[in-house]
Amino acid sequence: MGASAQRVLIPTLLIGAMFIFIYLPVATLVVFSFHDGRVPVPPFKGPTLDWYVRILANPKVTGATMNSILVGVVSSAVAVALATLAAWGLARHRIPGRRLVEALILLPLAVSYLVIGVGLMVAYSSGFLGKSLVLVGIGHVVLNLPLAFAIIYVQFDREQAKLEIAARDLGATEAQVFFRVTLPSVRVALIAAFVLCFTFSWDEFIVAYLLSGFDPTLPIVIFSLLRTGLDPQTNAAGTLVFLVSIVAAIIFELIRIRKTTRDPAL
Amino acid sequence: MTQPSDLALEDVSKLFGLQRAVDQVSLRIEAGNYVVLLGPSGSGKTTLLSILGGFTAPTAGRVTIGGADMTLTQPAKRPTATVFQDYALFPHMSVAENVGFGLSVRGVAKPEIAARVNAALALVDLAGFGARAISAASGGQRQRIALARALVIEPAILLLDEPLGALDLHLRRQMQDELRAIQRREGRTFVHVTHDQEEAMAIADTIVIINNGKIEDEGSPSRIYWRPRTRFSASFMGESTILSAKQTEAGMAETPLGNLPVVGLYGAHVAIRPESVLFEPAGNSTLLGTLSITEATFQGSFARLKGRIGQTEISAKVDPRRAPPVGASLPAFLAPDGAVLLTE
Numbered sequence: 124m125g126a127s128a129q130r131v132l133i134p135t136l137l138i139g140a141m142f143i144f145i146y147l148p149v150a151t152l153v154v155f156s157f158h159d160g161r162v163p164v165p166p167f168k169g170p171t172l173d174w175y176v177r178i179l180a181n182p183k184v185t186g187a188t189m190n191s192i193l194v195g196v197v198s199s200a201v202a203v204a205l206a207t208l209a210a211w212g213l214a215r216h217r218i219p220g221r222r223l224v225e226a227l228i229l230l231p232l233a234v235s236y237l238v239i240g241v242g243l244m245v246a247y248s249s250g251f252l253g254k255s256l257v258l259v260g261i262g263h264v265v266l267n268l269p270l271a272f273a274i275i276y277v278q279f280d281r282e283q284a285k286l287e288i289a290a291r292d293l294g295a296t297e298a299q300v301f302f303r304v305t306l307p308s309v310r311v312a313l314i315a316a317f318v319l320c321f322t323f324s325w326d327e328f329i330v331a332y333l334l335s336g337f338d339p340t341l342p343i344v345i346f347s348l349l350r351t352g353l354d355p356q357t358n359a360a361g362t363l364v365f366l367v368s369i370v371a372a373i374i375f376e377l378i379r380i381r382k383t384t385r386d387p388a389l
Numbered sequence: 390m391t392q393p394s395d396l397a398l399e400d401v402s403k404l405f406g407l408q409r410a411v412d413q414v415s416l417r418i419e420a421g422n423y424v425v426l427l428g429p430s431g432s433g434k435t436t437l438l439s440i441l442g443g444f445t446a447p448t449a450g451r452v453t454i455g456g457a458d459m460t461l462t463q464p465a466k467r468p469t470a471t472v473f474q475d476y477a478l479f480p481h482m483s484v485a486e487n488v489g490f491g492l493s494v495r496g497v498a499k500p501e502i503a504a505r506v507n508a509a510l511a512l513v514d515l516a517g518f519g520a521r522a523i524s525a526a527s528g529g530q531r532q533r534i535a536l537a538r539a540l541v542i543e544p545a546i547l548l549l550d551e552p553l554g555a556l557d558l559h560l561r562r563q564m565q566d567e568l569r570a571i572q573r574r575e576g577r578t579f580v581h582v583t584h585d586q587e588e589a590m591a592i593a594d595t596i597v598i599i600n601n602g603k604i605e606d607e608g609s610p611s612r613i614y615w616r617p618r619t620r621f622s623a624s625f626m627g628e629s630t631i632l633s634a635k636q637t638e639a640g641m642a643e644t645p646l647g648n649l650p651v652v653g654l655y656g657a658h659v660a661i662r663p664e665s666v667l668f669e670p671a672g673n674s675t676l677l678g679t680l681s682i683t684e685a686t687f688q689g690s691f692a693r694l695k696g697r698i699g700q701t702e703i704s705a706k707v708d709p710r711r712a713p714p715v716g717a718s719l720p721a722f723l724a725p726d727g728a729v730l731l732t733e
Contacts, residue, residue: 282475286477288477289473289478
């Protein structure tokens with residue numbers, strides 16, 4: 124074997140091994156969701172859609188799915204809205220301590236989910252808000268706000284500031300500037316931030332586990348299914364969760380690609 | 390707002406920290422003029438334009454438009470519109486939406502917007518481009534769209550911040566002619582900032598030369614070119630040989646090249662344009678001395694020469710077909726009115 128063949132072969136093997144480590148568990152999960160047997164272990168029998176039929180008929184699962192969608196949509200919308208206002212305000216005004224405020228907004232990215240979850244639980248359990256979906260939603264806003272802020276903040280650059288100056292020069296009021304120039308000119312980033320926040324909320328476990336109480340989200344229900352024993356029904360649920368995340372990730376990438384090809388200057 | 394108005398700056402200054410970007414500038418611009426603010430980068434010309442547009446508040450002084458004090462008026466409320474250096478077109482809108490923006494935020498009815506947008510696009514030679522995306526427009530087209538967007542709101546004064554800087558030479562020449570033609574047709578006041586002296590000369594009714602935040606010179610292009618007031622304007626507007634001078638009697642001054650006839654009232658220096666150095670005597674020309682050529686550069690329609698008369702360096706311009714070779718020595722003459730006294 125020549126040296127050049129080796130130069131290609133060894134990295135190829137390493138990369139291949141890496142992808143197997145990453146995707147083999149997911150692939151196993153998906154494959155055994157179609158398994159025609161009571162326990163999801165080899166050899167594979169089937170395929171069958173029985174487990175999907177059962178899982179979709181399970182009121183616990185469908186209820187939790189609705190909870191997850193509700194928490195995901197609302198918390199992402201709130202996170203994006205707050206992040207947009209914070210980013211615009213910080214980018215357009217020279218306020219004292221701007222760096223500090225930026226750092227405080229971004230800090231939760233570095234704090235463990237467990238700490239945030241326990242903190243929210245302690246802070247609210249004694250107060251007016253018991254464990255509930257609302258509290259999970261608040262937790263997810265806390266988790267996703269820094270992410271949304273980071274994505275949106277970079278959009279308000281000098282070029283974007285020039286657009287607002289031009290709009291004012293042409294006679295626009297502050298409201299017209301914001302709704303007709305500021306928001307539309309960063310809308311791609313807003314959608315991207317929303318989709319990303321939704322995917323994180325969709326499969327977030329720790330905060331939801333600590334705070335959801337009697338309104339579990341989908342990851343919590345799947346976890347409780349696991350405790351009653353290994354069952355292809357769990358694989359089917361996991362596959363569905365994974366599918367939603369993948370679709371969201373693809374949407375995010377498509378938005379990004381579309382944006383870069385449409386306007387290479389940005 | 391369609392009425393053309395005079396524009397005046399009274400003792401306007403702008404400080405950035407300790408730096409005086411604009412230093413006690415007073416300027417009157419008559420309605421319907423094409424005025425070019427010309428200066429090197431960092432001279433304060435862009436700050437001055439920004440004060441006119443209302444984007445920068447002056448530290449001191451007054452800005453009036455049509456007699457009304459506009460010093461602290463917001464850009465949206467001024468009868469001005471700006472064509473920005475990088476155009477600042479709205480990327481999420483079509484060409485027509487960009488041009489119609491100023492009318493739309495004023496609540497003008499849709500059919501009227503459509504008609505006025507079409508007229509504005511026709512004015513800049515972009516009829517039929519309305520539905521296109523901004524990202525599909527070329528540099529020259531973007532420039533025209535920005536111009537149409539500013540003109541459609543019928544500003545009394547149009548401010549242009551280095552509007553041709555991003556275009557290549559050919560397109561720049563073409564747009565200079567078009568800007569000039571549009572300004573004539575519309576009869577509006579245009580205030581145009583540039584660092585390109587050729588652009589200024591080609592386009593302006595009045596050139597205002599700015600350096601270090603102050604006005605160095607102000608007047609018609611030909612006046613500023615042939616009778617520069619200061620050393621700075623003589624060397625910034627094209628090339629000049631500058632010699633120290635001491636007036637001996639009216640119209641004469643003692644220079645390193647002898648006692649020469651000069652124009653102007655007073656000053657300690659004279660400027661001589663390269664094209665005022667002749668190699669054949671003409672009526673009323675004055676012998677400068679024997680010029681030995683040290684450098685000759687072919688520039689197409691002319692050749693640039695550098696040489697010495699004694700210890701004094703002189704620049705000259707000649708027909709390239711008759712350019713003397715480097716090392717040649719020949720008599721040089723000063724054209725009538727070729728030496729101009731500089732007051733500062």
